Amino acid sequence: MTSNGAGVDDRTVAALTEVMSVLDSVGRVRDAPGLYLVVSSSGSEYLVDMAEGRCECPDDSHRPSVTCKHRRRVAFVIGERPILEWANQDALDDQFGLHVEAEPTRAVPDGGVAQATAGKDSVPQSSNGPLTVELDDDPRTKRAKREAIDTSFLQKPGRYEVHSASDSVYEVDVLEETCSCPDDASRCKHLRRVDIEIRAGLVPRPDGRLPDV
Template structure:
């Protein structure tokens, strides 16, 4: 058996370093906790079934290997510990943010430690509109903690959201939609825009400045 921590293969490296988003709040998996949707940086989406150990991607379907999507899910949900050599700051900012699980990290003594997925990165302040409250749900915590920039795009109510990874999403606060791959009712980007509007940090949906 290959020691991934000492000599990781190409698919394990890709699973840890490629831009991918793992989603558990998907229509297909509403009543199936073992189903996850993995969206790649190119926009391709594949359904991963952890119970059956399979993925819809061509690599997994046509080769006797565990593809990078299945491995990414395993790392994101804490089934497999993130390897020691991986710099946490270099992880994609979507890593594990859309699953209700804590990932694990391998440590030098051969064991592992748990890392809450919503505490891995962020800039949320101890006070003010970005202060994290005890009763905030995971997506609201992420909306407050992460390094997200919001700018007014056009009225009525359209904003551009810049993530820490450099990706740009469009949020419409009137329609309650976002162009990101998270299909939750209100993703972290929409929540961040709503927070900044209420706090007067960005123009209102009608384009008026907060103090107008």
């Protein structure tokens, strides 16, 4: 965080920086608009009802005058509440918005909001390169292109090692279309990034052969 974050409510800081996963399509929240599951780093799971403004956590239940960190996290993730200007991208939890098909927004100096981007660790964008974000890209594809992800060929057939900006390491199998990351989407951002780099000739093909020159 930057020094501009001084004085900001502790629950807001926690909502932006603590390790939490927000889920919108599993278990109790499957096909339930407005309901989200928030899983903390300790494994505790809380149901958040954004329509009713409620959370199952003790903080929300016992202090009705405040908004708990879980409700705040959901609001940031789904773009209902813009990420504050002082919140640097590298300070955000790496799981931020990973499991929800929504785009966070970021506050800008003139008081408005803008789509949140991957910040200073983003991959530089060219006007026509393979990592250029297109208007019709879905949120995971946008993250696959924007984020500082390092991809390398691991072994045949079609296995790759992916290093994220948070120093997490995942194994992607492009033939089985699987990834060792916790995202349960059919095609996570790591799998999409590897596919993009293969097609662009930036990494060896699944058979281990170097890209055609």
